[in-house]
Amino acid sequence: MSPQNEVEFIQKSEKIEPPVAYKRNSYVRSMAEYQEKYKHSIEDPASFWREIADELTWIQRENSVIEGSMPDFSFFPGSKINVCQNCVDRHALDPKRRNKVAIFFEGENGERRSWTYLQLHREVQKFANVLLSLGLSKGDVVSVYMQNLPETYVVLLACFRLGILYNTVFAGFSPEALRERILSSNAKAVICANGSYRRGKVLNLKDTVDAALRDEHPVQHVIVFRRIENLEVTMDPTRDHDYEELMQKASASCEVVPLDCNDPGLLIFTSGTSGKPKGIVHAGGGFLLGTYAYSKYQLDLRDEDVYWNTADIGWLTAHIFVLVGGLALGVTTILYEGAIDYPHQGRVYEMIERYQVNKLFSAPTAFRMLMKYGEELAKKYDLSSIQLLASVGEPLNPEAWHWLYRVIGQNQVVINNTWGQTETGGTPLASLPGATPMKPGSCGVPFFGHQLDVVNQDGQSVPDGTPGFLVIRTVFPTLARDVFGDRKRYVNNYFAPMPGVYFTGDSAVRDSDGQYWVLGRVDDVINVSGHRISTMEMESSLIAHEAVVEAAVVGQPDEIKGAVPVAFVTIDKQYTPDEELANALQRKVIEDIGSFAKPERIHFVNVMPKTRSGKIIRRMLREIIEEGTVRGDATGLEDSDILDKLIAEVKEDSANR
Known part of the structure; x- marks a missing residue:
């Protein structure tokens, strides 16, 4: 939309106060309280992070809190801490929490299990001893190719216990994608499940591992967990190990390794626009500090909660808000395997x-998927327990927001639409659920200790209501510390564009109430004949049509207009993808936004290229319409088999017009 329309849309957005009953149990209960605490955290960030640190267990605590600035900084340098000790031991050794359920597990096939913190503690120590028995130790890297299972959490927590860096690879990635991450991280071991369930099908994960390791590689050991008993896999006796056999031999006692708060703790790969995917390095202790704070204040996690984050362990959100942040707070969480x-x-x-x-x-x-399945389906179930609905990954459009609030929440819940990136290791923007008035489409307010800003190309702050580049001016514990093996890429990508700040690459608007509206990637804002159009707003308009299940809008270069919007749309099966529907969708965008926003073309497709978090990769859609193929990095796809199908669908759709 045009800048003027953006301002009007945002400034006219309604405010919905959190329910009074929710406020009573929130850590922050009013905007005045938030503003006072936020002001103090910016003026004296060391004091805020010291307050968070006081709630954690330290092996050795030094006085220094923050040293350095972007891109070279540290939190609690010289202090020793262990992530696993804070997520497992301190609950398992607490008589009041040791028998509390840490994980309820449910598989797509209907299998159900539960693990207490005491049980988790025992299993983690045993697997830590398994890793040690194979010669792995602090600083080594392992690749974990597993789905959402309690055993996956055991593996990752054992790595934290020993200071072994892990990188999780979505259990659906191709052999090429897995191999790229193994080679890029120089992984000494791969830990995998033999298979997983997905929409009723059995995926043979061990076969994928074997294919990834056909040529030269650094892997010395492959540990295989038998998730599916009757699934036959090939085991190389010189390299492969059975998880259960190793665990049966392992001792259930293993001390934690003291680690500097800034020692590398985990790698998470994120796709680049071209070339190899980036291995983002997060500091273990810093990641714990920040994710504990995010989970506590943005989700109000408490002892009595039953909390479900549906993210796959291949997505960093699961590490932020479940594995580390959630378990550090001692909550009961749910793991679900499958669709x-x-x-x-x-x-x-x-x-x-x-x-x-x-x-x-x-x-x-x-x-949005639940929204398309309809209101009547939701009414068949008792959803009265729900108090908070949170989201992250891409903008939650207002139509979906209102549907969630009304249908699932019965107008009595808090909806927290957050913003974060793989590189931020958390969500610098979110609501404080008991304090912040909700605005459908907003990403909330800056978190304590995080100074965000909207700036122009020269790095100067722009007035409220003016779109610009979203930047972060202060360091924070979960901010990425490096790109694995490529320091130059780390500095050039995130700090060189605007020296002195972290450059997010996103566009945003801050409104007069101090709430932020993230419009998408900078390259997801299209300039059409002088009109600046947010692709999010066009997508929101299309999704609001009853026929549309998903929509993605990208800009295509145009000699006259500079760029024109092109829409990719998947529709409900009861509708026909014809010219009449395309015209109806174009008219809707014109009615909602203006004639300048009319999509030049609408491609009806059956699939969208998505990351493992469910985010549509719009960069690939741009490449398809401009070049007829995808030339950039494609290893981040959830389903690597869809590209050829998608390209063929677009070509066929274009030929039929």
């Missing part, structure tokens, strides 16, 4: 009812 709408569309609701989930965190894509 959340299988074997029936009401699977999410069924689990909310069964476990009485009161806090649900998912991606906007998943929430």
